[in-house]
Amino acid sequence: MADSRGMVSEALTISSHRQGQPIPKILLMGLRRCGKSSICQVMFHNMQPLDTLYIESTSRPAATVFSSFIDFEVVELPGQTNVTDGWNDDIEKLFIESGALIYVIDSQDEYINSLANLHSIIIHAVQINPQINIEVFIHKVDDLSEDFRLDAQRDITQRVTDELLDDGLLNVPLSFHLTSIFDHSVYEAFSRVVQKKLPQLATLENLLNVVCQHSGIEKAFLFDIKSKIFVATDSSPMDVPTYEICTDFIDITVDMNSLYKIDSQDQNAGAKNTGDDYEPYSSGQEGGKKESKPIGSTTRLSNGLIVHLQQMVKGLALVCLMRKESMPKIALVEYNIEFFRNALEQLQQLA
Amino acid sequence: MAGTARRKLLLMGRSGSGKSSMRSIIFSNYSAFDTRRLGATIDVEHQNLRFLGNMTLSLWDCGGQDAYMDNYFSSQRDNIFQMVEALIFVFDVESKELRKDIETFVLCLRNLYEFSPSARIFALVHKMDLVVVEKRQDVYRALMHSLEDTSAMFSFKVQGFATTIWDESLYKAWSNIVCSLIPNVGIYQKHLQTFAEISEVDEVILFEKTTFLVLSHVTSSKSPGFESDSTRFEKISNIIKQFKQSCNKLRSQFQSLSLRGSDCSAYLDSMTASTMIMVVMANKLVTTGTGSEEAESGVVDLLENDDPFSGEAENNIILANIKIARKMFEKIEHMSLDG
Ligand SMILES: Nc1nc2c(ncn2[C@@H]2O[C@H](COP(=O)(O)OP(=O)(O)OP(=O)(O)O)[C@@H](O)[C@H]2O)c(=O)[nH]1
Ligand SMILES: Nc1nc2c(ncn2[C@@H]2O[C@H](COP(=O)(O)OP(=O)(O)O)[C@@H](O)[C@H]2O)c(=O)[nH]1
Ligand SMILES: [Mg+2]
Numbered sequence: 001m002a003d004s005r006g007m008v009s010e011a012l013t014i015s016s017h018r019q020g021q022p023i024p025k026i027l028l029m030g031l032r033r034c035g036k037s038s039i040c041q042v043m044f045h046n047m048q049p050l051d052t053l054y055i056e057s058t059s060r061p062a063a064t065v066f067s068s069f070i071d072f073e074v075v076e077l078p079g080q081t082n083v084t085d086g087w088n089d090d091i092e093k094l095f096i097e098s099g100a101l102i103y104v105i106d107s108q109d110e111y112i113n114s115l116a117n118l119h120s121i122i123i124h125a126v127q128i129n130p131q132i133n134i135e136v137f138i139h140k141v142d143d144l145s146e147d148f149r150l151d152a153q154r155d156i157t158q159r160v161t162d163e164l165l166d167d168g169l170l171n172v173p174l175s176f177h178l179t180s181i182f183d184h185s186v187y188e189a190f191s192r193v194v195q196k197k198l199p200q201l202a203t204l205e206n207l208l209n210v211v212c213q214h215s216g217i218e219k220a221f222l223f224d225i226k227s228k229i230f231v232a233t234d235s236s237p238m239d240v241p242t243y244e245i246c247t248d249f250i251d252i253t254v255d256m257n258s259l260y261k262i263d264s265q266d267q268n269a270g271a272k273n274t275g276d277d278y279e280p281y282s283s284g285q286e287g288g289k290k291e292s293k294p295i296g297s298t299t300r301l302s303n304g305l306i307v308h309l310q311q312m313v314k315g316l317a318l319v320c321l322m323r324k325e326s327m328p329k330i331a332l333v334e335y336n337i338e339f340f341r342n343a344l345e346q347l348q349q350l351a
Numbered sequence: 352m353a354g355t356a357r358r359k360l361l362l363m364g365r366s367g368s369g370k371s372s373m374r375s376i377i378f379s380n381y382s383a384f385d386t387r388r389l390g391a392t393i394d395v396e397h398q399n400l401r402f403l404g405n406m407t408l409s410l411w412d413c414g415g416q417d418a419y420m421d422n423y424f425s426s427q428r429d430n431i432f433q434m435v436e437a438l439i440f441v442f443d444v445e446s447k448e449l450r451k452d453i454e455t456f457v458l459c460l461r462n463l464y465e466f467s468p469s470a471r472i473f474a475l476v477h478k479m480d481l482v483v484v485e486k487r488q489d490v491y492r493a494l495m496h497s498l499e500d501t502s503a504m505f506s507f508k509v510q511g512f513a514t515t516i517w518d519e520s521l522y523k524a525w526s527n528i529v530c531s532l533i534p535n536v537g538i539y540q541k542h543l544q545t546f547a548e549i550s551e552v553d554e555v556i557l558f559e560k561t562t563f564l565v566l567s568h569v570t571s572s573k574s575p576g577f578e579s580d581s582t583r584f585e586k587i588s589n590i591i592k593q594f595k596q597s598c599n600k601l602r603s604q605f606q607s608l609s610l611r612g613s614d615c616s617a618y619l620d621s622m623t624a625s626t627m628i629m630v631v632m633a634n635k636l637v638t639t640g641t642g643s644e645e646a647e648s649g650v651v652d653l654l655e656n657d658d659p660f661s662g663e664a665e666n667n668i669i670l671a672n673i674k675i676a677r678k679m680f681e682k683i684e685h686m687s688l689d690g
Pocket of ligand 1: 364365366367368369370371372373386387388389390391392393413414415416477478479480481514515516517
């Protein structure tokens with residue numbers, strides 16, 4: 001465990017370079033009705049996927065700030081934004097400040113139009129900010145069969161890269177994700193987008209690797225509880241069902257905990273706002289709010305799998321998977337998780 | 352084994368009202384989302400379910416298209432309406448022909464009056480999610496008012512529920528329906544009460560294992576104000592049922608949960624072969640040392656306790672108590688239902 005101490009100090013030096021910068025932005029673009037607002041509402045405002053049917057069309061840019069390990073601002077641009085004509089300084093400034101541009105394509109619709117739109121956006125975006133990551137969400141794939149999804153992804157990837165090639169643009173940082181708000185795919189895709197922009201990612205991954213190696217944990221994720229974005233995971237391979245069980249376990253932990261919250265002031269008993277109170281549990285400064293215990297929970301499955309959740313600093317939770325067989329190392333697991341928490345706290349103070 | 356008690360439940364209502372959806376969610380592990388794939392039910396679909404050891408629920412899901420309906424009230428009349436333990440009539444709140452639905456309901460009552468006069472009558476005012484929140488209560492009250500009057504004419508007492516597959520209201524309705532058919536419910540309640548008193552916990556809830564319907568619950572008079580959410584029991588059903596589906600995706604089954612929450616600790620585990628128990632304790636401000644010594648000596652081994660995170664002595668006492676109570680509850684589960 002001595003070497004992992006070294007990693008913390010390494011992280012400290014990395015993160016100290018990041019002080020005093022503006023909140024990094026993530027741009028969300030796409031044609032009308034492609035699902036941009038739905039993604040924002042479901043991920044950051046606890047909306048049920050089906051309720052998105054009633055969302056009104058977006059006509060002006062909307063911004064949501066969310067704090068995971070560091071703060072991000074997600075800016076949604078309305079579908080009719082025309083980057084070629086109505087080009088203005090504001091959008092230029094946005095492109096400069098944005099680390100990533102998510103472009104949403106409605107896979108259930110004819111996507112030829114959106115590909116043309118995407119193409120012109122990429123051309124402009126990389127001119128202004130060559131560093132910007134272009135993240136294409138091939139969205140609403142819930143109604144497509146597995147085969148169709150892969151076909152759509154292959155086809156879209158091909159068309160987009162071919163066209164960029166024709167323009168002589170070879171090194172655009174471009175990724176494609178299949179997403180739907182009805183399952184975990186949009187969370188996973190968003191997590192990947194955020195992670196690329198996290199300067200502390202390598203440090204966090206290293207810390208998680210150390211924790212896993214030394215305590216018989218199979219897989220560990222560091223999640224942002226509220227958005228269920230995972231900020232980092234250890235470097236062991238990740239499969240979707242494992243990831244899904246972890247996000248679902250966050251849900252049930254949060255839901256069960258809010259059912260058994262004891263209201264000291266009974267007045268606001270009726271107002272059931274769930275999820276809004278996963279701010280830093282140690283926020284003693286925010287006078288008035290009582291200090292509550294960090295949440296922890298554990299579930300056992302019939303195949304010997306154990307999922308363990310431990311709330312960390314700043315609305316983050318460590319969720320790890322282990323086997324019944326690794327039981328003897330439990331004291332170690334708890335010790336290492338505590339160690340991880342301390343490391344996080346140090347990182348956080350510098351972020 | 353002595354003969355099992357069979358309870359016949361009739362599911363009636365217009366086509367598309369949501370009968371098969373709710374049946375699939377409660378008894379066949381569908382998610383609310385999955386129900387979009389259900390086709391119209393052809394004639395009557397029978398589903399027999401083991402419930403609590405020695406009871407069989409026989410669900411008659413009666414397809415609601417007019418052609419089938421006409422049959423139920425003519426040629427199939429005695430077959431359908433004989434030996435009915437409960438009628439569950441589903442009303443679609445969005446129905447354009449509410450009058451016709453009520454007429455069908457009355458026809459059901461008339462036939463039950465003749466063939467199964469002791470049947471229990473449940474009316475579910477369903478798809479409530481489609482009504483704006485402020486109007487839900489009014490819509491529900493208005494319909495129930497007319498149903499109560501008509502039921503009284505056949506000397507039936509109708510029990511109503513406002514439901515939707517999109518929240519826990521479905522679990523509340525079905526817990527009530529199923530519990531009304533279990534003669535032992537009072538005995539479960541009594542023993543759960545004793546359990547809560549002896550183990551000095553703040554709340555205990557007993558669930559059926561596969562459906563996660565609430566069988567019984569006890570809240571200590573000393574409980575520190577859980578009352579704020581009176582729907583918490585069916586909410587737990589809903590939450591755990593969804594989690595069970597995630598576990599199924601891993602081709603595994605949910606076994607237990609222990610939560611160390613911000614204000615309370617909760618522990619959920621198997622009680623008997625067909626029940627699960629959840630125990631809730633408020634977090635103590637000062638940790639008490641008493642009792643931990645006995646608990647730590649032996650009890651852990653005795654339980655073959657392999658929950659790695661039940662470090663707290665208090666948890667171990669609870670586990671020991673559950674273990675002791677298990678025998679008692681197994682006995683109730685196997686008691687003859689006909690006696
Ligand atoms: N919005 C909403 N839709 C629901 C609800 N319950 C069921 N549905 C939908 O209603 C449709 C019809 O449901 P079914 O369960 O097949 O209806 P049914 O009563 O069995 O119909 P028949 O078998 O023809 O008698 C499905 O697409 C369900 O998803 C609900 O509570 N709210
Ligand atoms: N099937 C499906 N529909 C979606 C998904 N995401 C959004 N939608 C629907 O697409 C429609 C348009 O979404 P909206 O967010 O308003 O699009 P915007 O104009 O890009 O902001 C809504 O009716 C959503 O319910 C998805 O993942 N799958
Ligand atoms: Mg049906």
